[in-house]
Structure formats: structure tokens, C-alpha cells
């Protein structure tokens with residue numbers, strides 16, 4: 001057999017998805033891979049039932065169905081404080097995952113450098129490898145996960161083609177302030193760099209924090225490729241609906257990359273999701289209230305167990321400090337946790353460039369009763385997990 005590609009040699013399978021498989025094996029409450037166990041909004045499901053019978057069932061326009069793009073443009077124009085053109089400034093993709101990949105392939109050539117903040121969402125490492133770009137990692141320092149401006153400028157001085165900005169951030173829950181985004185924007189302009197955002201948690205930002213779209217800062221729309229999706233906002237992670245919003249010039253290229261990668265996102269699911277894109281402000285307020293309550297339940301439960309943890313400003317992840325348990329490997333800790341305690345978590349090392357193995361990540365996008373069950377099980381952690 002000839003050699004498989006060099007490009008994929010350094011790949012491991014996704015640790016997050018692997019932890020889901022381990023959770024299933026031990027019947028653990030799976031707080032590893034970030035997806036809800038509650039239903040999507042009924043209106044969207046009803047629309048899906050209609051689409052199942054009425055269609056469309058054939059390919060939609062490759063860059064997204066017209067009614068989907070129009071509804072998305074109307075929603076995002078309000079949020080991003082700019083009139084988004086549904087016909088020239090949007091590509092509908094198979095999730096933000098494909099949006100990010102298409103964005104990377106649209107702006108980088110092999111060998112180009114890309115800034116990635118660490119900790120980072122696992123896929124960004126793979127995205128850079130698949131597009132043969134070279135990551136430059138810039139640390140975010142706990143507890144607030146702030147970057148050091150000098151370190152960031154030193155990274156920009158290496159003349160990267162792009163910076164990846166996950167805001168709100170998975171796994172650390174950071175919401176970048178307007179000032180921080182201003183610093184990034186100024187550096188991107190100074191060093192003529194693209195900004196590729198991943199904003200899938202844009203509607204899950206806890207008080208008093210606010211989400212700012214970096215694309216909405218002065219002079220930034222032209223160089224920002226805003227990626228996001230419907231996965232988290234409407235609890236439809238399995239529908240694989242995402243999008244890129246950017247200037248016409250960028251979108252012209254992203255459309256072609258997207259077309260050859262996937263042809264298009266699922267037509268009947270786009271049709272059904274339009275109803276969600278048209279929800280009023282009340283929906284997003286309720287969504288935030290729901291996640292705020294889940295965050296409160298989960299954080300106060302963890303505090304009564306007495307484990308040191310991060311406080312998310314946005315998204316739905318918490319990192320726990322497991323130093324006290326004396327494990328050398330956070331992966332081993334997570335495997336034992338799933339087996340003995342019955343809770344699935346992700347080893348923190350899969351999110352850091354630095355050598356970090358004292359953190360694990362849990363998520364709280366679950367029904368309240370699932371969270372109580374997980375907390376109940378975690379109470380036995382000290383007894384069952386000591387080395």
C-alpha cells in the first residue's frame with residue numbers, strides 16, 4: 001500500500017469525541033462533548049415536519065437557500081450593526097466547523113502563519129494542519145484568561161496571515177472585552193492580518209459581560225471572516241448548519257471552497273431553521289436565562305464539593321483543577337472518572353499548547369436533572385479518585 005498523506009500523520013482522533021465514546025461505554029453522564037440533552041424549540045421541529053413532506057429535498061443553492069440567507073442577514077445585521085447583504089456577504093456551511101475550515105483555506109497558503117490563542121478549541125490545530133498553515137500560539141493567562149499585549153504583538157510581528165478568535169471562548173469561557181478586541185483589531189490592521197472568528201456562543205454571554213463582534217469595529221468588516229452556527233443557539237448541533245459572513249471579495253472565494261468541500265448544507269434543515277432565525281429578542285433572552293440558571297446550578301454544586309474551578313463569562317464550560325488527586329495524566333484521570341464516578345469530562349491538555357495536565361473540562365448544556373445527577377455523582381469524587 002502506498003503511504004498515507006504526510007499531512008494527517010500528526011493527527012490523533014478528537015479527544016472530545018473519544019471521551020463521548022468512553023462515557024457511553026461506562027454509562028457515564030456525558031459532560032464531555034458540548035451538546036444539549038434537551039429538545040430544540042418546538043417551532044423549528046414543526047417546521048422540519050412540514051419540510052419533510054413538502055421539501056426541499058434536493059440541493060439548495062450551494063452558498064445557501066435564499067430564504068435562509070435573507071433571514072440570517074436580517075438577524076445578523078441588527079446584531080453586527082451593519083447591513084449584511086444576503087446575496088453577497090454570506091455562505092451557509094455545514095456548521096461553524098466547515099465555516100472555519102473554508103475560511104482557513106480561503107485566506108492561507110501552505111506555510112502561512114496563523115495566530116491561535118491557547119487554550120483553544122481542539123479543531124483549530126487540525127484546521128491549521130489541514131490547510132498546511134503554521135500556528136503561532138499566544139497564551140491566555142488565568143484566571144481572566146487575558147493576553148499579554150507584547151506577546152501578542154510579537155506574534156503579529158511574525159507576519160501571520162490570520163488570527164483565529166474564539167469569542168466567547170471554548171474551553172475557558174472568556175468573553176473578549178471591547179478594549180481587548182480593539183487591541184487585536186489595531187494589530188490586525190497594523191500587520192495587515194485577517195481575523196477569523198468562531199462565535200458559536202454569541203448568544204450565551206452571562207451578565208454583566210457583553211458580546212462584541214470584532215467585525216463591527218471600525219475598519220474591521222473588510223478583514224474579518226465571521227464564522228458561527230445555529231448549533232448552540234437553537235440546540236441543533238446535529239443539523240450541521242453554520243455560516244460565514246464577510247466582505248464580497250472574501251465570500252467570492254469562500255463560496256468556491258465551500259462548494260468543492262461539501263456542495264451545500266442540508267436543504268430541508270435550512271428550510272426548517274428559517275423559523276428560528278426569525279425568532280424575536282425574547283427567544284435569545286430566554287435562552288440566556290436558561291443557561292444562566294444552569295450555570296448557577298452547576299457552579300454552586302461544584303463549590304459545595306469544594307473543587308477549584310474557572311468561572312465562565314460565556315459559553316457553557318467549566319474547567320476543574322484536579323491537582324489534588326495526584327494523577328500524572330489528565331487523560332487517565334478522565335477515563336477513571338468516567339468508569340468509577342460515572343461522569344464524562346475532557347482532559348484539559350487537549351486545549352493547551354503549553355504542557356498542562358491539571359485541568360479537566362465539563363459542560364453544563366444539560367437538563368437540570370442531568371446536572372443534579374452529575375453533581376450527585378461528583379460528590380464521591382474525593383473518595384473514588386484518590387491515587
Ligand SMILES: Cc1ncc(COP(=O)(O)O)c(C=O)c1O
Nearest residue numbers: 034095096097121170229231242
Ligand atoms: C468553539 C466551537 N466552535 C465550533 C464548534 C462546532 O460548531 P458547529 O456545530 O457549528 O460545527 C464547537 C462545538 O463544540 C465549539 O465549541
